[in-house]
Amino acid sequence: MSANAQRTLIEVRWHARAGQGAKTAANILAQAALREGKYAQSFPEFGPERRGAPMQAFNRLSDQPFYMHSSITEPDIVIVVDPHLMDTIPVTEGLKPNGWIIINTPLPPEEAQERWELKPYRVATVDASGIARETLRQDIPNVPLLGAFARVTGLISLETLQKDTAQRLEKRYRDRPQVIEANLKALERGYNEVKWVEAKTAELVARETARIEAKGWRELPIGGIIPEPGTSAMYRTGSWRLERPIFDPQKCVQCLMCWLVCPDAAIILENGKVVGIDYDHCKGCGLCSLQCPPKAKALTMVLEAELEEVKASR
Amino acid sequence: MPSVKELAQKPLPLVSGHRACAGCPLPIAARWVMASSDKPVVACVATGCLEVTTTIFPYTTWNVPYIHVAFENAAAVASGVEAALRALKKRGRYDGDVNVIAFAGDGGTYDIGLQALSGALERGHKFVFVCLDNQAYMNTGIQRSGATPRYAHTTTSPAGDVLAGKPQGRKNIMEIVAAHGIPYAAQASPSHWKDFLLKAEKAFKANGPAFLNVLIACNLGWGFEPIETLEISRLAVETCFWPLYEIENGVYRITYKPRHKLPIEEFLKRQRRFAHLFRPENRHLIEAIQAEIDAQWEDLLRKEAMTAKKEEAKAAAPPS
Numbered sequence: 001m002s003a004n005a006q007r008t009l010i011e012v013r014w015h016a017r018a019g020q021g022a023k024t025a026a027n028i029l030a031q032a033a034l035r036e037g038k039y040a041q042s043f044p045e046f047g048p049e050r051r052g053a054p055m056q057a058f059n060r061l062s063d064q065p066f067y068m069h070s071s072i073t074e075p076d077i078v079i080v081v082d083p084h085l086m087d088t089i090p091v092t093e094g095l096k097p098n099g100w101i102i103i104n105t106p107l108p109p110e111e112a113q114e115r116w117e118l119k120p121y122r123v124a125t126v127d128a129s130g131i132a133r134e135t136l137r138q139d140i141p142n143v144p145l146l147g148a149f150a151r152v153t154g155l156i157s158l159e160t161l162q163k164d165t166a167q168r169l170e171k172r173y174r175d176r177p178q179v180i181e182a183n184l185k186a187l188e189r190g191y192n193e194v195k196w197v198e199a200k201t202a203e204l205v206a207r208e209t210a211r212i213e214a215k216g217w218r219e220l221p222i223g224g225i226i227p228e229p230g231t232s233a234m235y236r237t238g239s240w241r242l243e244r245p246i247f248d249p250q251k252c253v254q255c256l257m258c259w260l261v262c263p264d265a266a267i268i269l270e271n272g273k274v275v276g277i278d279y280d281h282c283k284g285c286g287l288c289s290l291q292c293p294p295k296a297k298a299l300t301m302v303l304e305a306e307l308e309e310v311k312a313s314r
Numbered sequence: 315m316p317s318v319k320e321l322a323q324k325p326l327p328l329v330s331g332h333r334a335c336a337g338c339p340l341p342i343a344a345r346w347v348m349a350s351s352d353k354p355v356v357a358c359v360a361t362g363c364l365e366v367t368t369t370i371f372p373y374t375t376w377n378v379p380y381i382h383v384a385f386e387n388a389a390a391v392a393s394g395v396e397a398a399l400r401a402l403k404k405r406g407r408y409d410g411d412v413n414v415i416a417f418a419g420d421g422g423t424y425d426i427g428l429q430a431l432s433g434a435l436e437r438g439h440k441f442v443f444v445c446l447d448n449q450a451y452m453n454t455g456i457q458r459s460g461a462t463p464r465y466a467h468t469t470t471s472p473a474g475d476v477l478a479g480k481p482q483g484r485k486n487i488m489e490i491v492a493a494h495g496i497p498y499a500a501q502a503s504p505s506h507w508k509d510f511l512l513k514a515e516k517a518f519k520a521n522g523p524a525f526l527n528v529l530i531a532c533n534l535g536w537g538f539e540p541i542e543t544l545e546i547s548r549l550a551v552e553t554c555f556w557p558l559y560e561i562e563n564g565v566y567r568i569t570y571k572p573r574h575k576l577p578i579e580e581f582l583k584r585q586r587r588f589a590h591l592f593r594p595e596n597r598h599l600i601e602a603i604q605a606e607i608d609a610q611w612e613d614l615l616r617k618e619a620m621t622a623k624k625e626e627a628k629a630a631a632p633p634s
Contacts, residue, residue: 264332
């Protein structure tokens with residue numbers, strides 16, 4: 001492959017939660033690229049976990065044919081569909097210096113670059129969830145994000161994306177043209193409302209000159225051995241949560257039904273009594289609140305999003 | 315049966331941090347089974363949701379000795395563990411006492427693991443086989459299995475213009491297992507926890523192989539919200555879609571009879587896998603499902619009455 005051909009290959013990595021539509025968005029992007037005469041790939045990568053768990057989707061876009069099929073470890077562009085992932089997943093891992101990171105957040109790009117330490121990268125932000133809620137009446141941020149992608153990267157035109165989105169939805173929403181209309185609106189708003197900043201040059205230079213000190217093979221620990229039982233407790237599944245149970249110790253009658261049915265062992269017991277919820281592991285399924293005796297009602301579910309609003313207003 | 319307060323004193327056999335979907339009853343069921351054991355346990359787990367969600371390297375959710383085995387051979391490996399422990403005991407090299415459990419999904423029980431299960435039951439190993447039945451291959455993307463009920467939509471029996479979901483009914487695994495003449499087989503649901511814990515306790519006390527068929531309502535594959543898990547499981551029982559019963563030494567006993575048997579619609583309408591049945595052209599299929607369930611329930615009631623009589627006659631007869 002010539003150096004020129006290598007340069008035209010653009011690799012995109014999407015970070016989302018399973019169920020947020022990143023796979024579909026990557027698919028639309030690849031279709032649109034094909035329509036513009038490019039070579040394109042799109043594929044998702046799920047863990048064994050499902051709904052709510054972090055997942056990735058990938059795109060390769062090029063003017064030349066290419067033969068790679070591996071997952072992408074050094075992307076040119078990273079798209080973050082769920083801003084909560086910024087704090088839990090190393091989304092910039094392998095991202096090329098001066099690469100784009102497009103985040104679904106109402107924060108201005110300067111603030112995002114500062115807050116998540118994204119100085120070596122070009123940062124674009126768009127309130128895709130807000131746009132989706134207004135146009136689609138649902139939190140499906142992938143469509144506005146595609147619009148933002150088209151604007152900041154210039155790799156694909158808005159018209160092609162519009163055509164492709166309309167075509168994709170036509171079959172399913174034949175009798176509901178307003179759904180297609182709303183999606184096109186969301187796409188356009190994403191395109192128009194995205195804001196971005198350049199990478200900070202000093203940081204960029206520092207990043208490019210930094211060398212990774214690799215360990216020799218003798219210094220590495222032996223792989224494949226799990227020396228202790230029950231180690232998964234170190235892995236935090238609390239970020240999957242959309243709703244959280246709030247525990248009121250005054251109302252609790254200590255029947256332990258919540259403890260019995262919690263799939264994630266996230267009900268904290270002390271001396272055989274319920275004392276609280278382990279939010280590092282609670283996935284917010286709500287089984288505990290349903291099992292709590294109606295007379296006691298010591299557990300109530302609250303939307304995480306609303307919780308943040310409550311916190312912010314204080 | 316230990317009380318919930320007593321259970322809460324025991325160390326957790328399965329800890330937190332596993333990657334099962336929010337609201338999935340798999341970890342609950344596995345925890346309840348293991349907590350019901352009066353002895354330490356060894357778990358042999360076939361490939362399936364329980365395995366992949368609890369053993370992602372470098373972590374393990376298990377707090378008990380655990381062996382991951384292939385889809386086919388959970389029962390064969392459990393047999394091996396049981397036989398090895400017996401052999402070691404005989405030679406005086408081991409003096410502990412443990413219960414051996416095999417966990418498998420419906421794929422690892424009804425379909426791929428059936429041969430190994432049959433062999434282990436026939437050889438009469440003392441172990442408990444737990445089928446965690448979510449009624450399709452959920453871990454690989456909701457493909458139909460021998461446990462998928464009639465007219466359910468799966469990715470390999472898609473409901474559309476040609477098919478109305480899976481055309482075939484599901485295997486009666488309880489009858490298949492009971493036909494081996496094992497001392498104990500029971501069907502349980504996490505929605506009825508007392509019944510569940512009693513059955514698990516009985517399974518461990520059985521003098522030979524025991525089988526538990528546990529309903530695992532899958533919010534992903536069946537299509538409902540995570541919070542509805544236990545309600546859907548309860549509806550499965552209340553509509554007699556999933557009767558709670560046990561077969562103890564050939565004697566059938568229905569452990570829970572719904573006072574008012576609910577129409578099957580109540581169960582079907584809450585799940586997207588059956589959504590196509592509510593289109594006008596498919597309504598008659600719901601009636602067909604109702605007829606099938608009624609027949610199976612009648613059959614079960616008959617078997618209970620019949621074997622109870624046999625049992626009475628045996629008790630009345632003088633010992634030979």
